[in-house]
Amino acid sequence: MTLDRSTVLDGIPVELAAFGGLVRSLEVPQLALPTRCSGWTVSHVAGHVIGTVVDVTQGRLDGQGTAEVTQRQATERVGQSPRDLADELAGAVPALTALLETLSEEMWDGPSFTDPHHTLGFAVEAIWFDAYLHGEDIRAAIGAPPSRGPGLRCAVHHVAAYLAHQGWGPATLALAGADAVDIAGGGTPITGDPLDFVLAATGRGNPAALGLDDTVNVYSG
Secondary structure (H helix, E strand, O other), X not given: OOOOHHHHHHHHHHHHHHHHXXXXXXXHHHHHOEOXXXXXXXXXXXXXXXXXXXXXXXXXXXXXXXHHXXXXXXXXXXXXXXXXXXXXHHHHHHHHHHHHHOOOHHHHHOEOOOOOOOEHHHHHHHHHHHHHHHHHHHHHHHOOOOOOOHHHHHHHHHHHHHHHHOOOOOEEEOOOOOOOEEEOOOOEXXXXXXXXXXXXXXXXXXXXXXXXXHHHOOOOO
16 A cells, blocks of 8 residues: 555655745744644644654654654754744755665565564655645644645555554545555445545544544554
8 A cells, every 4th residue: 555666755855845835935923823733833743744854864763753752853943933944844855865765675665664563665655644744734724725736645545554554444445536545455435535534544534524433543543
């Protein structure tokens, strides 16, 4: 279910550029707006995404994805302006892109450095997924329309892989305008809007609207 290496490596810098553009477009007061990430403002969300990119380029991989590290990333850039945040991200993306290009296909299919239960490809795809999803958190907070570009496709595939890893299913994602994705060999079709599915599967939306229950939340497993 994880997307192929070339798709992910092409998608990450594009998504991060879009995220940086979104952050740069913010007014300073908007950084203090609450988001659907509990206890986090727009500033916290931006700081987490940028902090992840910077950490990876600097080789700080220990604890990535844990509550402690994400909270550090979210708080250490509080007080920076939208321009400063966007500039830091723009400065880190070329190094991240060069680093990821060094990963061979064999490494891509091998275990992640941070969690051997997942492939390295899944861990790298998470950078794209995280930037897209948190971009949507910021857009929702400021009242901007959602993005339905390639990042949404990545999010559907990433969530599907996450659910399969957790033993959820069997099911087939048959979401409007999206790739059909089998989970645990495929099963009952799940239809509806792909963004609604991603939001429900990440604790941000109502799973009942898609005929699902709370077990679809990837963060509850």
